[in-house]
Amino acid sequence: MIFGKNLIDGAWVGSEEMAVSHDLEGQSFAQAASEQVDEACLAARRDFRAYSGTSRTDRAVFLRTIAEQIDVLGDEITQTGMSETGLPEARLVGERGRTTGQLRMFADLIEKTGYLDIRKDDALPDRTPLPRPDLRLMHKAIGPVAVFGASNFPLAFSTAGGDTASALAAGCPVIVKGHGAHAGTAELVAQAIAKAIELTGMPKATFQMLQGSGRKVGSALVQHPEITAVGFTGSLAGGRALYDLCHARPSPIPFYGELGSVNPMFCLPVAMETRAAEIGAGWAASLTMGAGQFCTNPGVAVMVKGPQADTLEEACVGTLRGVAEQKMLTDDIHGAFEQGVQTFKELMIEVGSCGTASAKRSALPALFKVSAKEWMANRQxxxxxxxxxxIIVLCEDVAEMQALAEVLEGQLTTTLHLDEGDTVLATGLLSILEEKAGRILANGFPTGVEVCSSMMHGGPYPASTDTRATSVGTLAIVRWLRPISYQNIPEALLPAELQG
Structure with missing residues (x-):
């Protein structure tokens, strides 16, 4: 059952301003007022020491309990998500599995001490000319965290997604700003977390959720003096605005934003000679997965012009023409896509048009080609x-391909399609792409993101706002921790992990 309210300090609270969801038969949702943002932030600060002081074992139990409670509401979450987003049942069931898997992964992580980066330097009282004190270091929770739900992942990157799971694992209370595209789904997951708080006896303000405009509620959240860090997945314009607010505060805070990426693929000559058609068909399948609404969607394929490029184009167009129109997440996203495609039509050659979608909020794929010279010269x-x-980007030769790699902005991913004969060229490109992306693939497509310890889901700006940080995988927890060094602190006063 959806309440249509905000979760603040353990209670479901309404407000005067309401927003109606037409996807959920007129269900209305309370939009948080400024005083409610303040109340939530103060409650999170009040409970920070109590929550961060819980044992790692207790927090692991809490995370696993959240996963269990999400599964209890699983069917309702799936049906609500389908109604709000247009995503198919299989996609949402799989995403729910990824969400609960992340929670359990972080539970496993914090049961061991490796993530705390513990360091000890014993005292050297007899050292000359000066003795060395006893020094011990570990990472501790940074404080209350604000997390913004993502439009394209109503579960895995939203209410109980990777940002929330990693922050709770670190010992930080979390305030989620729910995304209006799936407010009902967000609330149901928040209900699961609230139930887990009750079952495990965690402080009431360990987790809270606010609905409302990103401009109003989001801006108030990131500027509140009790918020110590922010996690965000969304548009470049929206993320940059929040980033600037975080850094303009009297006490600036870290803003971990994932903002945008075209995820270019480099199709090298020998690979193109042997399997251009295979690469083209595989690209089309990746490009259209989930209506292309993935942050790792490979939007650009770079290759040397010639017969192999023509073969890839034909295979890609043939596959795209067999793709049915797909419903997009929101009216705004659909409108922006249609406008972007229209702009591309004015600037490039459209290859094999797939037609125009007929259903409301639905879209068909589009493919374009352009010379590398034009692509590099036009920021749009x-x-x-x-x-x-x-976009197929055609280079005159491999030297121009390398020149294009040099001018790339930061990316979440880049891909090399190569065979053994491409090794020399690939080696040179790899040294460039290591500076441009957080994840580099060979002979694959980037739309699949493995949730594990070795995953990096971030990259140089504008892919993300901190090239050292990831929003997927166990390394995500370091965003919500800070190192503290203890000098000559009596054993009894030290954190349990530093004793002995």
């Missing part, structure tokens, strides 16, 4: 169009 062509719009 390098910007992400969120959806299934692909």
């Amino acid at each position: 062509l390098q910007e992400e169009v969120f959806g299934a719009a692909g």
Whole structure:
């Protein structure tokens, strides 16, 4: 059952301003007022020491209990998500599994001490010319954290997604700003977390959720003096605005934003000679997955012009023409996609048009091609169009391909399609791409993101706002921790992990 209210300090609270969801038969949702943002932030600060002081074992139990409670509401969450987003049942069931898997992964992580980066230097009282004190270091929770739900992942990157799971694992209370595209789904997951708080006896303000405009509620959250860090997945414009607010505060705070990426693929000559058609068909399948609404969607394919490029184009177009129109997440996302495609039509050659979608909020893929010279000269062509719009970029030779790699902005991913004969060229490109992306693939497509310890889901700006940080995988927890060094502190006063 959806309440349509905000979760503040353990209670479901309404407000005067309401927003109606037409996807949920007129269900209305309370939009948090400024005083409610303040109340939530103060409650999170009040409970920070109590929550961060819980044992790692107790927090692991809490995380696993959240996962269990999400599964209890699983069918309702799935049906609500389908109604709000247009995503198919299988996608949402799989995403729910990823969400609960992340929670259990972080529970496993914090049961061991490795993530705390513990360091000890024993005292050297007889050292000359000066003795060395006893020094011990570990990482501790940074404080209350604000997390913004993502439009394209109503579960895995939203209420109980990777940002929330990693922050709770670190010992930070979390305030989630729910995304209006799936407010009902967000609330149901928040209900699961609230139930887990009750079952495990965690402080009431360990987790809270606020609905409302990102401009109003979001801005108030990131500027509140009790918020110590922010996690965000969304548009470049929205993320940059919040980033600037975080850094303009009297006490600036870290803003971990994932903002945009075109995820270019480099199709090298020998690989193109042997399997250009295979690469083209695989690209089309990746490009259209989920209507292209993935942050790792490969929007650009770079290759040397010639017969192999023509073969890849034909295979890609043939596959795209067999793709049915797909419903996009929101009216705004659909409108932006249509506008982006129209801009591309004015600037590039459209390849094998797939027609126009007939259903409301639905879209068909689009494919374009352009010379590398034109692509590098026009900033508009390098910007992400969120959806299934692909660009074939044709280079005169491999030297121009390397020149294009040099001018890339930061990316979440880059891909090399190569065979053994491409090794020399690939080696040179790899040294460039290591500076451009957080994840580099060979002979694959980036839309699959493994949730594990070795995953990096971030990259240089504008892919993300901190090239050292990831929003997927166990390394995500370091964003919500800070190192503290203890000098000559009596054993009894030290954290349990530093004793002995």
